[in-house]
Amino acid sequence: MTRSLVVAEIVDGAVSPLTAEAVSAAASLGGDVVLAVVDPDAGALAAQAALAGVTEVVTVTAPGTDRDHEQMLHAVEALVADVAPQVVVAGFTIRSTAWAAALAERLDLAFVPDVVSLTAAGAEITAERSIYDGRVRAEYAFPTGRPVVALVRAASWPPAEPAAASATRALDVDLPPSRVRAGELTRPSGDVDLTGSDVIFAVGRGVGSEENIAAFADIARRLGAGLGASRPIIDAGWLPAVHQVGQTGVTVKPKVYVALGISGALHHLAGMQNSKTIIAVNTNEDAPIFGYADVGAVADIHEVAEQLQALL
Amino acid sequence: MCVTQALEVSSYLEFTPDGTAIDAAFVTGSLNEADQNAVEEALALTDGDGEVVLVSAGGDEAEEALRAGLTMGAHRALRVPLSPAELADSRTVAAALSQAVADEQPDLVLTGVQASDTGGQSTGPALAAAADLPWATVVRSLGSDGRTLTARREFEGGVSELVQVDLPALATVQVGANQPRYGTFKDKMRAKKAEIAVLTPVDLPTPRVVLTRMSPNQAGGRTVQMVQGGPAEVAARILSIVREVQ
Ligand SMILES: Cc1cc2nc3c(=O)[nH]c(=O)nc-3n(C[C@H](O)[C@H](O)[C@H](O)COP(=O)(O)OP(=O)(O)OC[C@H]3O[C@@H](n4cnc5c(N)ncnc54)[C@H](O)[C@@H]3O)c2cc1C
Ligand SMILES: Nc1ncnc2c1ncn2[C@@H]1O[C@H](COP(=O)(O)O)[C@@H](O)[C@H]1O
Numbered sequence: 001m002t003r004s005l006v007v008a009e010i011v012d013g014a015v016s017p018l019t020a021e022a023v024s025a026a027a028s029l030g031g032d033v034v035l036a037v038v039d040p041d042a043g044a045l046a047a048q049a050a051l052a053g054v055t056e057v058v059t060v061t062a063p064g065t066d067r068d069h070e071q072m073l074h075a076v077e078a079l080v081a082d083v084a085p086q087v088v089v090a091g092f093t094i095r096s097t098a099w100a101a102a103l104a105e106r107l108d109l110a111f112v113p114d115v116v117s118l119t120a121a122g123a124e125i126t127a128e129r130s131i132y133d134g135r136v137r138a139e140y141a142f143p144t145g146r147p148v149v150a151l152v153r154a155a156s157w158p159p160a161e162p163a164a165a166s167a168t169r170a171l172d173v174d175l176p177p178s179r180v181r182a183g184e185l186t187r188p189s190g191d192v193d194l195t196g197s198d199v200i201f202a203v204g205r206g207v208g209s210e211e212n213i214a215a216f217a218d219i220a221r222r223l224g225a226g227l228g229a230s231r232p233i234i235d236a237g238w239l240p241a242v243h244q245v246g247q248t249g250v251t252v253k254p255k256v257y258v259a260l261g262i263s264g265a266l267h268h269l270a271g272m273q274n275s276k277t278i279i280a281v282n283t284n285e286d287a288p289i290f291g292y293a294d295v296g297a298v299a300d301i302h303e304v305a306e307q308l309q310a311l312l
Numbered sequence: 313m314c315v316t317q318a319l320e321v322s323s324y325l326e327f328t329p330d331g332t333a334i335d336a337a338f339v340t341g342s343l344n345e346a347d348q349n350a351v352e353e354a355l356a357l358t359d360g361d362g363e364v365v366l367v368s369a370g371g372d373e374a375e376e377a378l379r380a381g382l383t384m385g386a387h388r389a390l391r392v393p394l395s396p397a398e399l400a401d402s403r404t405v406a407a408a409l410s411q412a413v414a415d416e417q418p419d420l421v422l423t424g425v426q427a428s429d430t431g432g433q434s435t436g437p438a439l440a441a442a443a444d445l446p447w448a449t450v451v452r453s454l455g456s457d458g459r460t461l462t463a464r465r466e467f468e469g470g471v472s473e474l475v476q477v478d479l480p481a482l483a484t485v486q487v488g489a490n491q492p493r494y495g496t497f498k499d500k501m502r503a504k505k506a507e508i509a510v511l512t513p514v515d516l517p518t519p520r521v522v523l524t525r526m527s528p529n530q531a532g533g534r535t536v537q538m539v540q541g542g543p544a545e546v547a548a549r550i551l552s553i554v555r556e557v558q
Contacts, residue, residue, distance in 0.1 A: 011468075067473055069437075069449070092433075094467050098449045101434035102441035105403055110520035113402075113432045130529055131430045135323065136334065137529040140400075144520045179446035183462075183474035199554050223554055235488030241470055248450075248466050255557040258550060266431065277557075278534065279550055286323035291532030295553065297539040297546040307547030 001031035002120045005085035007076055008037045008049055009095055010066040015048040018091035018152075020159035025152045026089045027053030027160065029120040034083045035166075038062050038075040046168045051160040057168040058083065062175055069098035070178040076103055078173040085147055087118075087125060092151040094248075104149045110142040111149045116156040133264070133288040154270060188250075192242040197226030199256045202245055202272070204230040206261015206282065206301055210238040215305045216260065222312050228252065228272075230262045246271035260301040264289030315351065315368050317377040318344035318429045331525050333396065341373050343380035346424025348492035350485035351381050353454055354422050355493070362419075363387045367412040367511075369394045369405050375508060382503035383495035390416075390509045394516075401519035406438035408513040413443040415511065420461060421482040425450050428487075436484035447482040448475050452489035 004026035009016040015037070026033045032055040037045050042059035049057045058079060064071040076099065080088060088103075090096040092114045104111035117128035125148050127140045142148050194200060201220040207213055213233070220227040228245040229238075245252055247270040257275035262268060264280070264287055272278070273292055280293035281301050290296045297304070318341065325338040343351075354364045366381045366389040368374035378389040392408045399405060413421055421443065423436040433449075440447035451463035461481050466472045495503065539549045 067467065070446070073441075094450055097433040098437060098447075101402055101406075101432075101436075101438035102447075104520075105406060105438045105441035108517075108520075111401075111403060111434065111438075112521055113434050129430075132320075132334070134529055134532065135325065137527050138523055139525040139527075141522050141524045142520060143522055144518060146520050148521075179477055180448060181476040183476065185474075186464075186472045188470035198557055224558070225554070232488055244470065247468055249470055251469070256554055258554075277553060279553060280536070281546060281550075288532075290536050290538075291530070292534055293532075293536045294534055295539060295549065296536040297549070299539075299543050299546045303543035304546050304550070307543045308550065311547055311551055 002029040002087055002125070003032045003083070003085050004029060004034065004087045004089055005079060005083045006033060006035045007079070007088065007090040007096070008035055008045075009091050009093060010037070010039045010045065011095075012066070013039075013041065013045075015045060016091065016093075017159060018093065018154050019049075020051055021154065021157045022089045022091050022152050023051045023053050023160040024157035025118050025150075026087065028157070029087060029118065032056070034058055034085065036060065036076070036079045038072060039066065043170065047165065050163055050165040052163040053160050054163070054166045057166055059168065059170045060173050061170065062173070064178055065182060067095065067182065068178050068180065069095070070180055071175055073099040073102050073106070074175050075173055077107060078171065080107060080147070082171055086123070088147065088149045090151055092153050096151055100149050100151055109147050109149050110144065112140055113151045115150045115152050118150055118152070134266075134291060135288070155273065188242055192226070192240075194226045194228055194243070194245065194250050194252050197252070197254050199223060199225035199258075200228045200245070200252055200254045200275075201225050201258045201260065202228030202230065202262060203233060203260050203301075204262030205232045207233065210236070212302065213238055215302075215309065219305060219308050219312065226254070228257075230268050259289055259293070260304070262289055263287050264292055315347040315366050315377045315381050316344050316370070316424070316427050317341040317368075317373040318427055320429070325528070327526050332523050333526065341376060343377050344424050345428050346426055346485060346487045347377070347381070348384070349487060349489045350422040350424050351384050351386060352490045352492040353485050355385050356490065357420070357454060357456055365390065365416055365418065367392065367409060369408045370399055378508055379503045379506070382506050383500045384493055385495065385499065388509070389506065390511050392511050392513050394513070397522065398516065398519055400523045401521045402432055402434045402438045404516055404519050405435055406442045407516050409435075409439050410442035411513050412511055413439070419458075419479045420456065421445060421480070423482070423484050425484045425486050433484075436482060440482040443482070445480055445482045446477040447484075448477055449484045450486050451483045452486045454483060454485075
């Protein structure tokens with residue numbers, strides 16, 4: 001029996017969808033699953049934490065924002081002491097990675113990020129990761145027997161179903177003040193909304209230069225499609241940030257996503273891998289994107305763009 | 313400034329006989345992308361007034377990463393020898409790097425946000441805890457007045473937040489935060505000859521995580537149908553798929 005502590009991720013006052021997947025990962029180990037909610041409004045959020053497989057919900061009322069990683073670190077330290085889990089599970093996200101490895105360091109725990117499979121055989125925990133652009137699957141063991149902190153990759157477990165509320169209790173934690181002072185928060189401005197497009201043409205670094213984007217913007221416009229981009233295009237200032245698809249951009253689920261000159265990095269996939277049909281065009285037949293596509297072509301996107309324009 | 317070498321593997325690959333690593337014939341290494349941004353950020357912040365010291369934990373590959381960083385213009389480099397088994401645990405890596413931090417007493421420690429090959433995004437926070445420094449992750453546009461670090465950090469969904477921490481502090485620098493400079497051929501020659509100090513770590517924790525097996529992975533879960541023919545066929549196929557849903 002493996003006793004697990006799942007740390008809920010709170011984003012803008014709601015329990016994130018990945019939390020339900022983390023609960024699934026923990027529940028699959030068998031044994032108790034304690035779900036922790038840390039938030040100024042933790043008591044009220046506990047209702048959203050009613051998920052199948054959860055044996056108990058523990059709330060920690062903490063004053064800071066959901067982006068305060070020092071507060072999370074200290075709260076989870078107290079939770080680990082209170083719950084005494086063999087496994088601590090959270091999502092592999094920017095918020096969690098900011099505190100999880102520091103927690104492992106401070107409490108002398110084993111740590112494994114970006115996990116896609118987790119199993120328990122007696123007291124032995126095994127984790128698997130997908131590395132080198134998804135080309136290699138690697139298996140990890142934890143020989144010292146210390147509790148394991150595992151951060152799970154999105155879309156690797158089915159989300160736990162909503163369920164009747166489990167037993168809930170509050171844990172009082174004396175939190176030291178955070179050394180990180182937060183200032184202005186910026187949200188993407190919404191003049192373009194890719195999430196509403198049925199068809200998205202997205203360009204990546206393969207587009208080569210700023211001038212080259214016009215042809216793709218033209219094709220997208222003429223087809224009534226949205227224009228997406230990978231992050232380097234936004235970093236270079238070739239398109240505004242609202243066009244960025246991926247972990248730190250928008251998450252889209254169109255009927256057709258056409259990835260043009262995009263390699264298929266995990267962070268980009270995070271924003272589009274649930275699209276219904278994915279088409280990838282890349283000059284490199286080894287590009288990881290082809291592993292995530294339904295239709296692929298090894299071709300130069302500029303030549304394809306010329307042909308598309310000729311056909312329209 | 314912590315740097316590491318990132319490996320790229322070919323699509324066909326073979327593993328070492330014990331199955332815990334990729335055969336060296338199938339990998340090429342280069343200075344990790346986020347680390348190039350971190351070195352650039354460090355050079356821009358010091359801008360001739362201050363010293364950028366690089367540290368990398370590992371063997372020959374660490375030395376190559378250090379020379380690439382020296383080529384960009386860093387002033388000095390240290391290597392902390394670690395075995396592949398020790399490198400598999402970000403906690404052991406952080407413990408080793410924190411000894412360099414204790415020796416050098418820098419005002420600011422920068423790491424990349426992630427190693428692009430194994431992408432753990434965890435060495436920075438682990439090192440901050442080991443060295444007892446406040447930290448911020450996934451940052452870009454760093455500024456310092458000598459006492460306080462101001463940076464913009466990123467979150468999912470395009471949200472970003474301005475944060476401040478008192479120095480000394482640690483930050484993990486986001487991929488694409490800036491345009492990394494290239495060294496000249498002369499810089500490269502100078503870096504090639506530069507002395508790299510070796511710092512032998514003491515009392516390292518035993519790795520708590522061990523890589524036991526590697527195998528080829530079929531990622532994605534979709535089966536791709538490749539379009540044969542030239543750009544005209546590809547364009548026609550894309551149009552027909554798009555028109556079907558419109
Ligand atoms: C915390 C974090 C968050 C991130 N968030 C995001 C995010 O939200 N979105 C995102 O996209 N990235 C994100 N990234 C960056 C991500 O890791 C990759 O660096 C990025 O997605 C790569 O973009 P790319 O595929 O366009 O470029 P590359 O990886 O450089 O790929 C370019 C591709 O174009 C192909 N190509 C070149 N020329 C041609 C041609 N003429 N015709 C056809 N193909 C060609 C090449 O073969 C290559 O496959 C994030 C990274 C981090 C660390
Ligand atoms: N062996 C190492 N030596 C020095 N720095 C490292 C090492 N491994 C990782 N780092 C730093 O930590 C960052 C994040 O790595 P990771 O946690 O592996 O994704 C990298 O971008 C480097 O700056």
